[in-house]
Amino acid sequence: MDGTTPAQAAARPGGGDTRARLEALYAEMRPLHLFPLWEVLANLVLPAPRPAAEPHLWSYAPAREFLLRAGALISAEQAERRVLILENPGLPGTSAVTSSLYAGLQLILPGEVAPCHRHTQCALRFVMEGDGAYTALDGEKAVMRPFDLVLTPNWQWHDHGNATDRPMIWLDGLDIPTVRFFDASFAERLAGAPAHPETVAAGDTAARYGRNLRPFRGSAAERRPRDLPLFHYPYAEWRDSLAVVARHGAPDPHLGHALEFANPADGGPVMPTIAAHVRLLPAGFATRGRRATDGTVFVVVEGRGRARIGGREFALAERDTFVVPAWQELELEAEAAAELVLFGFSDRAAQEKLGLFREWRAPP
Amino acid sequence: MDGTTPAQAAARPGGGDTRARLEALYAEMRPLHLFPLWEVLANLVLPAPRPAAEPHLWSYAPAREFLLRAGALISAEQAERRVLILENPGLPGTSAVTSSLYAGLQLILPGEVAPCHRHTQCALRFVMEGDGAYTALDGEKAVMRPFDLVLTPNWQWHDHGNATDRPMIWLDGLDIPTVRFFDASFAERLAGAPAHPETVAAGDTAARYGRNLRPFRGSAAERRPRDLPLFHYPYAEWRDSLAVVARHGAPDPHLGHALEFANPADGGPVMPTIAAHVRLLPAGFATRGRRATDGTVFVVVEGRGRARIGGREFALAERDTFVVPAWQELELEAEAAAELVLFGFSDRAAQEKLGLFREWRAPP
Amino acid sequence: MDGTTPAQAAARPGGGDTRARLEALYAEMRPLHLFPLWEVLANLVLPAPRPAAEPHLWSYAPAREFLLRAGALISAEQAERRVLILENPGLPGTSAVTSSLYAGLQLILPGEVAPCHRHTQCALRFVMEGDGAYTALDGEKAVMRPFDLVLTPNWQWHDHGNATDRPMIWLDGLDIPTVRFFDASFAERLAGAPAHPETVAAGDTAARYGRNLRPFRGSAAERRPRDLPLFHYPYAEWRDSLAVVARHGAPDPHLGHALEFANPADGGPVMPTIAAHVRLLPAGFATRGRRATDGTVFVVVEGRGRARIGGREFALAERDTFVVPAWQELELEAEAAAELVLFGFSDRAAQEKLGLFREWRAPP
Amino acid sequence: MDGTTPAQAAARPGGGDTRARLEALYAEMRPLHLFPLWEVLANLVLPAPRPAAEPHLWSYAPAREFLLRAGALISAEQAERRVLILENPGLPGTSAVTSSLYAGLQLILPGEVAPCHRHTQCALRFVMEGDGAYTALDGEKAVMRPFDLVLTPNWQWHDHGNATDRPMIWLDGLDIPTVRFFDASFAERLAGAPAHPETVAAGDTAARYGRNLRPFRGSAAERRPRDLPLFHYPYAEWRDSLAVVARHGAPDPHLGHALEFANPADGGPVMPTIAAHVRLLPAGFATRGRRATDGTVFVVVEGRGRARIGGREFALAERDTFVVPAWQELELEAEAAAELVLFGFSDRAAQEKLGLFREWRAPP
Known part of the structure; x- marks a missing residue:
């Protein structure tokens, strides 16, 4: 699986004729979308991972400054989501931070609302600064404080808003590359309103599902998806x-x-x-x-x-x-x-x- | 499956001879431990449950008084466990509160320790009164307050102690009849000491497993059984x-x-x-x-x-x-x-x- | 948990007075269905299983002879099920072969049909002799040959018939004692007909589910309960x-x-x-x-x-x-x-x- | 998420100045590997899948002919695996047939052996022609007949051989793109011999695991991985x-x-x-x-x-x-x-x- 490939071997003195005939064969096959495995096998089945992604660190201060500058240039409405993508230097053009994941720094300014939508992609938010903006999931707010983790899982409605007087910044982590890879992306906006109507007071899900309790099965207390109820x-x-x-x-x-x-x-x-x-x-x-x-x-x-x-x-x-x-x-x-x-x-x-x-x- | 049994039919006028021959056959079979299903089927496969257990209520005050009187008569050491069994009136002699469960009121007086043991039976404790006695599980104390629920699951070491100055009473709930039914009871005492050595401060398990967190798999933070870590x-x-x-x-x-x-x-x-x-x-x-x-x-x-x-x-x-x-x-x-x-x-x-x-x- | 009980200790010289007072206390508590655990604990939580069931062997020949004699005395219609119960000698009066299971030898004579019903109890049939009678499950026949295993799981309709010219005998194995223990027995007969209408040819389930295949999920090929499809x-x-x-x-x-x-x-x-x-x-x-x-x-x-x-x-x-x-x-x-x-x-x-x-x- | 992007909006008459300032900002950020989400969001979270892969059909006859010609030009030893990749026309250069899967046509000539190896990739083989060559899994042969399905799951040793007198062709299906995507490829060859020593006669796994039976847990009859035992x-x-x-x-x-x-x-x-x-x-x-x-x-x-x-x-x-x-x-x-x-x-x-x-x- 490693070392000299047959193609290389064929290209050696004495192998020349075979090589030429192989190349002719390849040229004939190509229009039919048939290709010789033996020319590429070594790159398809690796003896150990050889990721294109590279180690990298994004310092917070300059990223934050860029984000605020962008915030001043372009409205949330224009941007839908005011986010700087942390793109891996080894994966240019992919918006990916690792082969399968996406990361970005999101800014939400005082008074802003990011409109409600849902999508196949799973997302997490990890708060970097600010205190009191919210992510609402299916109409229930999670009030976000520094270093809180908030989830917006696959196909659950979510919107964000900042009713405080200071900007809020969090890290978004999503599986965008994974969903893209599997060609399984679906998304839609909530019709008619930027935000989901409030369905319940903040903390309701934590009380029902987050303390080693769960609603009695089949009872009116069941409110959230059984397989993924918690989000804060x-x-x-x-x-x-x-x-x-x-x-x-x-x-x-x-x-x-x-x-x-x-x-x-x-x-x-x-x-x-x-x-x-x-x-x-x-x-x-x-x-x-x-x-x-x-x-x-x-x-x-x-x-x-x-x-x-x-x-x-x-x-x-x-x-x-x-x-x-x-x-x-x-x-x-x-x-x-x-x-x-x-x-x-x-x-x-x-x-x-x-x-x-x-x-x-x-x-x- | 209900209504007249064949045996009854046979006992009717005209069926008498058959009945006698059947009885003779049964008498022959009995020593070989063979019995006619058709005589008992109606009682084996019921159209709906017909539990022997009866509805019943145990008032707390008189039960509590009996428990304290028993506490004065007999030491914890003598009793091992000072408990009044709540036996279902419909299940006399079984020590069962329902067909499959046991319930009892347990008293532990100031200064007492109930020795450490473990058994196949699963137990829960629900605190009725008192504040500050403990159940220790594998050497970690759960400090018990009124209406707390504390588990002592299958085969985990547990002991109890009361270092407060007031009596403590809780309800024990166990699956004793179930384990007896399946003939699967095992039990042993911890050798050498009444109490398990303290392994960790109270609250450790709650911090590791009880807040929608769990130790990173395969790390030193794993301390409790993976399938049943929490007990308070x-x-x-x-x-x-x-x-x-x-x-x-x-x-x-x-x-x-x-x-x-x-x-x-x-x-x-x-x-x-x-x-x-x-x-x-x-x-x-x-x-x-x-x-x-x-x-x-x-x-x-x-x-x-x-x-x-x-x-x-x-x-x-x-x-x-x-x-x-x-x-x-x-x-x-x-x-x-x-x-x-x-x-x-x-x-x-x-x-x-x-x-x-x-x-x-x-x-x- | 073993050795001398506190009651025994109290009954020793010197303990007599306490003993008498305890007995008086017990007599007072009894009408309230409260009982002292310390008098019975040693029998409730055993250090190792002590089953009442005994080892036993039922020779086939005599059991078979009794079964045929019973078959001559009483019709299948009268008997509903012509079965000799193999009752464990250590569990008299329970119709149980082990603490949790029932076993019986069932006879079905040429031309007989055992009427269709269903129940909470799970049953297996293991063919002892005869060839070609059937058990039908939800209207699909399993043609039974010697030493075949046939299941009639929880709440699936089943009936039996013998269209051959020889008697058929099989061993029934059911969880009757388990369902009785949990007070969860339900049963009903199919209304209107002794046998379930034939829904599909014999072997259909084996072809769909029994060869490391299963119907494509959500397709018309799905016919049987997903969690328990196979029965032969x-x-x-x-x-x-x-x-x-x-x-x-x-x-x-x-x-x-x-x-x-x-x-x-x-x-x-x-x-x-x-x-x-x-x-x-x-x-x-x-x-x-x-x-x-x-x-x-x-x-x-x-x-x-x-x-x-x-x-x-x-x-x-x-x-x-x-x-x-x-x-x-x-x-x-x-x-x-x-x-x-x-x-x-x-x-x-x-x-x-x-x-x-x-x-x-x-x-x- | 679809329609006009903010960038496009900014680029309209009147938005020009903002646009220029944004571009300047982007240029500053780029060296830090920070990128504006709002310029690409519409392509990251699609309202419905938009696969790059295209529908395509590979006729068997010409592919077969190319494969045999390649077989004549290059030895199995040289090629390791003599396979024509069916590459999706919409995914050029990826060796992928869908976004996540690989497919190829493999030829093994009489007398050839493909050396034993194992890898993280899961593979299936679906026989197109030939009768009697084998795939051996952990040293147990599956003798392959037309349209048989044979698996070589993740990290199980496998080798192939053709001791018949006719060429054998099968379709390989693997998750190569998936494993590459997750950067989780491991592979190794069996040291010392082209083929795994024969461990058991063909059909052994089918007998143990393939007939709705499995080895008694914890007994000597357990021989294959519990979670993926069957392969033919x-x-x-x-x-x-x-x-x-x-x-x-x-x-x-x-x-x-x-x-x-x-x-x-x-x-x-x-x-x-x-x-x-x-x-x-x-x-x-x-x-x-x-x-x-x-x-x-x-x-x-x-x-x-x-x-x-x-x-x-x-x-x-x-x-x-x-x-x-x-x-x-x-x-x-x-x-x-x-x-x-x-x-x-x-x-x-x-x-x-x-x-x-x-x-x-x-x-x-």
């Missing part, structure tokens, strides 16, 4: 859980203290295609190397430190976003003075379902 | 959720507002054999009749009202326990002045897995 | 599979060569409450001891040998039925001259779902 | 099943008679990423239109007819291969004189797991 994971909760875990045990050598966000309907990842997690490295802690097939996007929530990704080193500061491509070795280190807290999301949910997920952990 | 469902949480649900929508005509306790590992019932739920009836609300195949034990948490069970009526007061046998029609009513809040548990978890659960709801 | 497992197929397995590898030390019948809809046991399997011991092979919590009923299909069950020994001959209670050690031995082939069924399907199944295998 | 679906079986279905009922208006290949371990599709099915249209039958999000590759097994795909029409003859891209309407018609039998495979297995599958059926 507040920072206040996950941060406290991380603190408890960090207090009670040793960090994992390859991960630090790490908790995944879970779908209470089945205990699995938050959406069918996307898994999300948080981790905390104690001050001064450095992880051993780890590789995994799920290219991952990270946000620095707290602290400073360094990430070494496939041999390249990046300094980490709060609100920076960085991407670790599939199967690139990642080593993380928290600076000596403070804990390093990260949020990350990847396509691990999809890969596990498809039997594709693998990881490797550096031995001690 | 505080009253403060479930009561608030019920209040939210009651505020935001109309009650279900047959149930009131009803929430089930959920296992965050899979979204299903809290234990493999037992499901538990809470419900709230608005002041003055009366449910329509409902039957279900899962015999259910209820505790009155709050309010007063009435339960009509299979045509028999019971007045409900706080901390009373009552049982609704399988397929008996239940109608509930809250008194005009206040909400009625109930906790209930049943074998619905088992019945659904075995394809046996059915319910019927009275039409309007 | 012919002897010709399972026997050949056993032969192949026996040819290709060494027998399992504790089981011999063993294959389970599988539900093609999910790869699990054949019905929600009952699992069934076959096994083959090479000539002269003896298994090591094994215990399991699922009490099991076996039929000898082929060969001779011995079963040692909980220390009691039984000689095995073709068509004999024997029962191994829960947690009794089973050792099997094939006679030197021929293979021993067994069919077995148990409540393992239920026990695994409820988290109760355990087994133990004797070390070498 | 003979034509003789599926064709007969289709015949039975066709005899017993009316064809589905949109599909004809259609059966899916099922994984006996869970009743689901044959592999985690690929679903496969067969269908039969009675002579003269024409389906109504149907769209589905899973782009599908079909092989004509029997008969003649026509396929209308997204408005383009193709004449169908035996062994032709054609592709229906995602969401293109498909109408099929069998010629008047004979049944039309098709084999098809698609990524529906993946799409359903990811929550992406949809279909539409034309109303009558």
